[in-house]
Amino acid sequence: MEKAKPAGWKGYWDLITIIALSLLLDLLIFYFPESLARKALGLAFVLFFPGYAFVTALFPEKKELDNLERLALSFGLSIAIVPLIGLGLNYTPWGIRLTPILVSLTVFNVLFALAAIYRRANAINPWVPWITVERLKEELEWEEASRLDKALTVILIIAIISSIATLGYVITHPKPGEKFTEFYILGPGGKAADYPTELFVGENGTVIIGIANHEYRNVTYHVEVWLVNLTYNTTTNETLIHNMYFMDYLNVTLPHKPVDIEGNWTPQWERNYTFSIDKPGKWQLWFLLFKDExxxxxxxxxxxxxxxxxTWRILEAINGTVQSLKLNIEVREI
Incomplete structure (x- = not known):
């Protein structure tokens, strides 16, 4: 039997499109990561392309599967293939991160699309998707169907389209994540160590104050620095503040900074803060953070x-109502 070879590139338009769109998505992610096209294309890249290329490579003949079966298998196998690729990456040095997943899925789509092109070129009666109203009616057996079957088919099609549209909207308009502010102090070397906890009277101590805004809006931050002498009465469960001295005030307005879970952490705002204490004793240096007002x-x-x-500032900081940081410092006479 003579093979019915596809006519030119049109016979492989679906597979060429998958290769082109997979490579296009790579460019969009690296150069336009926040674009709507990236989000919409990424949906098809994960939920349809892998399964479609795989099914077309396995079953190039028209008689092997009908259109609805191919469509269902494309979605179903994609949902199975992507987690398996992720599981495999988990046991590699690259791990489950954006770049390894993107490269792995792109390679998978391109390789199986090329395999499908080869298989279709050598098929006797190859399956080539070409959607027309007549072919759609034939696939759905529209002419032979009863009114009830036609109505149910229309409802099913509307439900599928609505579901895809809803899923696309949810993915392209994700709900904002948790709102929070990073507030931290580091030692003079930029690490969470070597804090100035033992000083002489009048000796300078230095820390690094840092803030990062993840509140999904511009925020004006007010930082108050307090020197406090307090004790805790275990009998009455009461905090007694004996002395409370105002040391300094800082303020800054910061835009929202997205949380980058893929790349290396980078600071948004940091300030070297040098202080000295002119009174001997055991003190607490409190850094209190207030937002907006x-x-x-x-x-x-x-x-x-x-x-x-x-004193409510320190009491609420102890209770966790006010965002705060504290250093215990012992100050000695020279």
Whole structure:
């Protein structure tokens, strides 16, 4: 029997399209990562392309599967293939990250699309997708179907289209993630170590204050630095603030910074902060963070805020209501 070879590139248009779109997605991800086209194309790249290329390579003959079976298998096998590729990557040095997954799926799609082109070229009666109204009616057996069957078919088609549209909308308009602010202090070497916890009176100590905004909006941050002497009464479960001195105030307005779970962590705002303490004893250096509005600060009594209602700041910081950081510092006489 003579082979019915596809006529030119039109006989492989579907597979050529898959190769081209897979490579296009790679470019979009690296150069236009926030584009709508990247999100829409990524949906097909994961949920349809792998299964379609795989099924077409396995069954190039028209008689082997009908159109609906090929469509269903394309989605079903894609859902099976992608997790298996991810599982394989988990046991490699690259791990399950964006770039390894993207490269692996692109290679899979291209290789099996090329295999499908070869198989279709050598098939006796190759299956070539070409959608027309007549072919669609023939596939659905429209002429022989009853009114009820036609109505159910229309409802099913509308449901499928609606489901795909809803899924596409959810993926292209994801719900914002958790809103939070990174607030941290580092030692003078830029690491979470070597903090100045033992000083002499008047000796300078240095830390690095850092803030990163993940609040999905612009935020003005107010940082207050307090020197506090307090004790905790275990009998009454009460915190007693004996002295509370205002050390410094910093403020900065930061735009939202997306959380990058793929790349290396980078700071958004950091400031070297140098301080000295002119009173011996065991002190706590508190860094309090407030958003948007700077809280009211009453007048101190002889420079000490402990007798005023400003103590709520430290009490709420201890309870976790106010975002805060603390250093325990022992100051000695020279």
């Amino acid at each position: 700077k809280p009211y600060l009453p007048e101190p009594i002889n420079g000490d805020y402990a007798p005023t209602n400003a």
